[in-house]
Structures are given as structure tokens and as C-alpha cells.
Amino acid sequence: MGMLRAIPVAARAVFIAGAASMAGACAPPADPPPDDSAGADINPVRVVVVAMWxxxxxxxxxPGEFQLWKARRGLSERFALPQGDHDLYCNRESQILGMVTGVGTAKSAATTMAVGLDPRFDLTRAYWLVAGVAGIDPEDASIGSAVWSAYLVDGDLGYELDAREIPPDWDTGFFAIGSTSPTDPHKREPRGEVFLVNEGLRDWAFELTKDLTLPDDPALAAARAAYVNHPNALRPPFVARGGHIAAMTFWHGALKNAWANDYVRYWSDGRTDFFTSAMEDTGTYRAIDYLHRAGRVDANRFMVLRAGSNYTMPPPGVSAADYLIRESEGYSGMIASLESLYLVGSAVIDELLGNWPHYAEHVPGATPD
Incomplete structure (x- = not known):
């Protein structure tokens, strides 16, 4: 107590609070919550539906991203997952497992790894469907549209200079590690900056769903009507395919939108540009890649479906700051995007489950199938 007497009262409070915080961090681990489905046999799992929040x-x-899947797919049996962000839910009859990763690449990687290593589940033939909302580029699609992605680009791994200190001939201060500028063609072999998931499976899923009529309503039409300079943003919601960028920063605006397009083109060698943005998918797939190496999952059975809940840049006449604040109070395309995810994702799930003896052995889009 001698040391505490020598510390001023205000500082003493900080010291005690810090000590309490450290004590909490060193406390024994909590007892795991009860598991409603201990011993339930859903193996082998056929489909894992991956929501983020x-x-x-x-x-x-x-609803958020998980609720429609839980209710409509009868995911009523709970598996406790204290080592992840959210408990798991399953339908033993259909052998669908539903998970929620948590927001951001750190949580998505950790939770996916926890599920993949869980001895309760045989995931060796499971198809993984990431189904989440996203920012969407008005140059490519409209809110409510659903996009299948094969190129997943990480928007965090890189060099960065403050934009006020970049050379005058640079468009951005963010560029690839190991390069000398944002346009340096001599980029290193990717080490997590980009993942190419199974393009054949992505194309199969797109062909299966491309003609679906997605939800639309007057409010959605009014929101997209402001994008007079972007023909694709004016279209009713539709199914597309294009590149995805994942970053822990929720960015917005025309300049960041241009950066995202350039960066996706850079890492895809010009094969695609940026369609959708979110915060998890490179983390999720990083875990899937490691689990594949360990023989726990088949990374060739991994799909990414994102639906636009909001645009990634404002319409003409609105500042980026004003539009971001307005959208953060309630995304104009949220409900439509959730319904699009369920409609499009369900078409793929129903095809897989309806012909399971074939798809258990043969991944769609492979050559030969």
C-alpha cells in the first residue's frame, strides 16, 4: 500500500482500474455454455451457410444476415461455440450448418478456423456459402443486386502514405507491399493480398441464378434513381459476377471507389474490377485455405455471394461525408439485399441438396464434372 499512498488520487483510480482490468484478463476461463445439440449427428455436413453478423x-x-437462414431453413438445433463469435445452428435433416463469423477479417478467420477444427463436424465434403451484405459499386450494379465473386482482394495488407504526402503523379497513398508505387507492375507473389476461389464453381452458381428476379420496391427504385450517371446503378436488382475487396475500414466516396477498382484490377491482373466491398472474406478464406491444407475442408467448395445494401460512393450533388452519415443511419438496400441473398443462395443450396449423391463426389464447374 506504500506505493498507492504516494500516487495522487486521480492517478490512483487509473492504477486500480488498470489492475482490475489485468486481473480480469488473467481470470480462469469461463465454463462453456450448455449445448442444446450435444451428440446430434448431422455428419457429413453438406452446406455451411456463413453469415457475418x-x-x-x-x-x-x-433481421441481420443470419436470421432469414435460421428461420426459413429450420436451423433450430444449437451447437455452443464459445471459441467463436456466435453459436452454431443446424438442421439435422438437411445437414445444413449455419454460422456467424463476427465483423472483420480477424473475427471471420478465427471463427472459421474454430468451426473447421471442431471435432463434432465432418466438413470434408461441405459446400461453404458466404452470404452477406456489401457496399456495391454503382458503376457495376444497383443496390439489392447479388454478386458472385472469385477474386477476393485484401484492402488492408499494403503500404500506405497519407494522401497529403504522396507524389503529385500518384492517385492514392495505398499500394502493394514490396512495390515502389501504386502502378508498379513488378508486384510480389501474393501472400494474402488476393485469393482466387474456384472460378468454375462461381460460374456454375452464376449460370444457375442469373435469370432470377430479385426483390424490388418503390423505395429501392427511388434510391437508385439519383445515380443518373451510372446506368447499371439505375437497373432493378440483378445477379452479377465480379471482384470483391475486404478491408477492416468502412470506407466511402468516389476517390476510394476508384482506388478499389484499381487495386482489384492490379491484383487480378486486369481480369476483373471491384464490384462489392465488405470486411471479412479474405479472413474467412485464409482460414479455409489453411483448413484445406490440413484435410479438414475442401477449399474448392467455397463460394462468395454478396448483395448490395448500399452504394460505395454518393450520387451527384451529395458529398461523401453526408452520404456516409445518411446511409449509416439505415442502409437503403438492407432488406432487399437480405432477401436477394436468401433467394439466390437458396437456389444453389436446393440444387446441391436435391442432387447430393452427385455433388458430394463432383464439384460443379470442374473439368470434367
Missing amino acids: ERGADEGDE
């Missing part, structure tokens, strides 16, 4: 409860209130 839920707004509130898992059912009965305004």
Missing part, C-alpha cells in the same frame, strides 16, 4: 436476436426482430 446479426442485428439483435437470431429470430423475431429486425
Whole structure:
């Protein structure tokens, strides 16, 4: 106590609070929560539906990414997952497992790894469907549209200079590690900056769903009508395919939108540009890649479906700051995008489950199938 007496009262409070925080960090681990489905046999798992977040409860209130899947797919049996962000839910009859990764690449990687290593599940033939909302580039699509992606680009791994200190001939201060400028063609072999997931499976899923009529309503039409300089943003929601960028920063604006397009083109060697943005998918696939190496999953069965809940840049006459604040109070395409995800994703799931003896052995889009 001698040391505490020598510390001023205000500092003493900080010291005690810090000590309490450290004590909490060193406390024994909590007992795991009870598991409603201990011993339930859903193996082998056929489909894993991967959501990233839920707004509130898992059912009965305004939905986030998981709620529609849980309710409509009968994911009623719970598997406790204290080592992940959210408990798991399954339908033993259909052998669908639903998970929520948590927001951001750190949580998505950790939770996916936790599920993949869980001895309760045989995931060796499971198809993984990432189904989440996203920012969407008005140059390519409209809110409510659903996009299948094969190129997943990480928007965090890189060099960065403050934009006020970049050379006058640079468009951005963010560029690839190991390069000398944003346009340096001599980029290193990727080490997590980009992942190319199974393009054949992506194309199969796109062909299966491209003619679906997606949800639309007057409010959605009014929101997209402001994008007078972007023909694709004016279209009713549709199914597309294009590149995805994942970053822990929720960015917005025309300049960042241009950067995202350039960066996706850079890492895809010009094969695609940026369509959708979110915060998890490179983390999720990084874990899938490691699990594939360990023989726990088949990375060739991994799909990414994102639907636009909001545009990544404002319409003419609105500043980026004003539009971001407005959208953060409620995304104009949220409900439509959730419904699009369920409609499009379900078409793929129904095809897989309806012909499981074939798809268990043969991944769609492979050559030969």
C-alpha cells in the first residue's frame, strides 16, 4: 500500500482500474455454455451457410444476415461455440450448418478456423456459402443486386502514405507491399493480398441464378434513381459476377471507389474490377485455405455471394461525408439485399441438396464434372 499512498488520487483510480482490468484478463476461463445439440449427428455436413453478423436476436426482430437462414431453413438445433463469435445452428435433416463469423477479417478467420477444427463436424465434403451484405459499386450494379465473386482482394495488407504526402503523379497513398508505387507492375507473389476461389464453381452458381428476379420496391427504385450517371446503378436488382475487396475500414466516396477498382484490377491482373466491398472474406478464406491444407475442408467448395445494401460512393450533388452519415443511419438496400441473398443462395443450396449423391463426389464447374 506504500506505493498507492504516494500516487495522487486521480492517478490512483487509473492504477486500480488498470489492475482490475489485468486481473480480469488473467481470470480462469469461463465454463462453456450448455449445448442444446450435444451428440446430434448431422455428419457429413453438406452446406455451411456463413453469415457475418446479426442485428439483435437470431429470430423475431429486425433481421441481420443470419436470421432469414435460421428461420426459413429450420436451423433450430444449437451447437455452443464459445471459441467463436456466435453459436452454431443446424438442421439435422438437411445437414445444413449455419454460422456467424463476427465483423472483420480477424473475427471471420478465427471463427472459421474454430468451426473447421471442431471435432463434432465432418466438413470434408461441405459446400461453404458466404452470404452477406456489401457496399456495391454503382458503376457495376444497383443496390439489392447479388454478386458472385472469385477474386477476393485484401484492402488492408499494403503500404500506405497519407494522401497529403504522396507524389503529385500518384492517385492514392495505398499500394502493394514490396512495390515502389501504386502502378508498379513488378508486384510480389501474393501472400494474402488476393485469393482466387474456384472460378468454375462461381460460374456454375452464376449460370444457375442469373435469370432470377430479385426483390424490388418503390423505395429501392427511388434510391437508385439519383445515380443518373451510372446506368447499371439505375437497373432493378440483378445477379452479377465480379471482384470483391475486404478491408477492416468502412470506407466511402468516389476517390476510394476508384482506388478499389484499381487495386482489384492490379491484383487480378486486369481480369476483373471491384464490384462489392465488405470486411471479412479474405479472413474467412485464409482460414479455409489453411483448413484445406490440413484435410479438414475442401477449399474448392467455397463460394462468395454478396448483395448490395448500399452504394460505395454518393450520387451527384451529395458529398461523401453526408452520404456516409445518411446511409449509416439505415442502409437503403438492407432488406432487399437480405432477401436477394436468401433467394439466390437458396437456389444453389436446393440444387446441391436435391442432387447430393452427385455433388458430394463432383464439384460443379470442374473439368470434367
